[in-house]
Amino acid sequence: xxxxxxxxxPVVLEDIELRPQVIxxxxxxxxxxxxxxxxxxxxxxxxxxxxxxxxFINNLLGKNTASTISGNSGGNKEPENPNEPNLPSEDDxxxxxxxNTLEITEGSLVLKNFNYGNSTLTFDATxxxxxxxxxxxxxxxxxxxxxxxxxxxxxxxxxxxxxxGDKKAFSLNxxxxxxxxxxxxxxxxxxxxxxxxxDDYGRGTLTCKKDDETLVYTFEKNELNSITxxxxxxxxxxxxxxxxxxxxxxxxxxxRNVTGVTATFNGSSNGYTAVISLDLAKADLTKxxxxxxxxxxxxxxxxxxxxxxxxxxxS
Numbered sequence: 001x002x003x004x005x006x007x008x009x010p011v012v013l014e015d016i017e018l019r020p021q022v023i024x025x026x027x028x029x030x031x032x033x034x035x036x037x038x039x040x041x042x043x044x045x046x047x048x049x050x051x052x053x054x055x056f057i058n059n060l061l062g063k064n065t066a067s068t069i070s071g072n073s074g075g076n077k078e079p080e081n082p083n084e085p086n087l088p089s090e091d092d093x094x095x096x097x098x099x100n101t102l103e104i105t106e107g108s109l110v111l112k113n114f115n116y117g118n119s120t121l122t123f124d125a126t127x128x129x130x131x132x133x134x135x136x137x138x139x140x141x142x143x144x145x146x147x148x149x150x151x152x153x154x155x156x157x158x159x160x161x162x163x164x165g166d167k168k169a170f171s172l173n174x175x176x177x178x179x180x181x182x183x184x185x186x187x188x189x190x191x192x193x194x195x196x197x198x199d200d201y202g203r204g205t206l207t208c209k210k211d212d213e214t215l216v217y218t219f220e221k222n223e224l225n226s227i228t229x230x231x232x233x234x235x236x237x238x239x240x241x242x243x244x245x246x247x248x249x250x251x252x253x254x255x256r257n258v259t260g261v262t263a264t265f266n267g268s269s270n271g272y273t274a275v276i277s278l279d280l281a282k283a284d285l286t287k288x289x290x291x292x293x294x295x296x297x298x299x300x301x302x303x304x305x306x307x308x309x310x311x312x313x314x315s
Contacts, residue, residue, distance in 0.1 A: 095149060095180040104183050109133055109159070111183060121174045125157070130164040139186050141309060142170075144178035152178055156309040158291050173311055194301035196222060206303060208292075208312035215292055215307070223297040227278040229290070234271030248274045251289075258287045 096102055104111040108129035115122045121142075127133045142155045155172045162168055196204040196219055206217040216228045231248055235241060245267065252274050255263040260282030265274045278288075280296035292310065294303050307314050 093182055093184070095145060095182060098144075098178060098181045102181070104181075106183065107133075109135075109162075114181075116174065119173060119175045121172045122170065124167045124169050125159050125162065126167040127162040127164055132164060133159075133162045135159045136161060139188075139306075141184050141186060142172065143182040143184055144174065144176075145180035145182065147179040149180065152176055154309050155311070156291075156306050188299070188302055191301050191305045194304045196300040198222075204300070206300060206307075206314055208303075208307040208314040210310070210312040215312075217294070217300075217303050219300055222300055224280060224294055224300075224303065225296070226280055227293055229276040229278075229292070230273065231276075232271070232273040236269070236271060245272050248272065252276065255288060258284060260284070261288070 096104055098114065098116070100114055102112070102114050108127055108131070110126045110128050111123055112126060113122075113124045138159075140157050140159055142157055144152045144154075146152055153174065153176070155174075157170055157172075159168065196206065198204040198219075198221075202221045204219045204222075206219070208215045208217070212231055212233045214230045214232075216230075217224055218226045218228075233241065233244060233248075238244075249265050249267065249272070252263040252265040255261050255276055260279045262277040263274070266272065278293060280294075283293075285293055285295060292307065304314050
C-alpha cells in the first residue's frame, strides 16, 4: 500500500517589520571651494610681500639682501621720494672710470665737475630736480678702486639736504692714485664689528686725530656718553691761520650758549687752542655744526668706522 504523504500545515508569515539592508556606501565628495580660495589668498599675499619674505629668509641665512629689495620691503611700497637715489647692492656696483667729465647720476642727484690734483679730489653734488632732496640720516660714501677693482679707500660724504636746482661742493684728501670711483650707500649693519677696550667700570675711550683736531669719545657699557673736541693750531705762518683763528673763535662763542656744552678758547701770539666738551645726555646736536659729534648712546663701531672714513686715525 502506498505511503501517504504527511500533509503540511498552513504557512505562517512572521510578523516582523521589514528592515532595510545595507548593501554599500556612497561617499559624497566635499567641496574644495574654500581650500581653493585659501590657496589663492596665500598666493596673492606672497606676491605682495615677496620683498619682505626675501629679506626675512636672507636674514635667517646670514646673506646680504640687495638694496633694491630691502629698500622696497614692506609690501613693495614705492620710495617716498622717487627723485632720491636708490643705489644698487655691492654685487651690482657700476665701476665708473674716473675722468674730469664723469657724471654719476642717481635719481635727481648728480655728482659731476670732478677734478683731481695735489692729492685732492673735488666734485659737486647737484640736485637736478625742483624738489628738495633730503638725505639726512642716510650714509653715503665715495669709494676709490684700482684698475683691478681693489678697494683703495672709502670716504664718507654728508649730502644731507639740497634744495631744488642747488648744489653742494666736496673736497677730499686722496693721497693715492686710483682708476675707478663709486658712490655707495651703507647701513650700520654693513659696518664691521669693533671691540672697545673697557675698564673695570665698563668705560672705554676712542681717540681720533687728524691735522689740528683731536676728538676723544667716551663710552659707558658700549654706549657713547660724552665727547671732548680739541683744536690746536700753532702754525702762525700758514696763510690761512688768521681765518682759521677767527672761525674757531666764533664757533666756540656760539657753542658756549648751547645746553650740555662747555667751550673754551685760548689764543696768543704763538697759536690758539679750543676745547669743546659735550655731555650728550643734555646737548642738542642740531645746534652744533659738526659731523664728528655723534648722538647719545651711539655704538663704538659706528664712530670708529665713520671717523676713519672722514680721514681720522683712531685708536
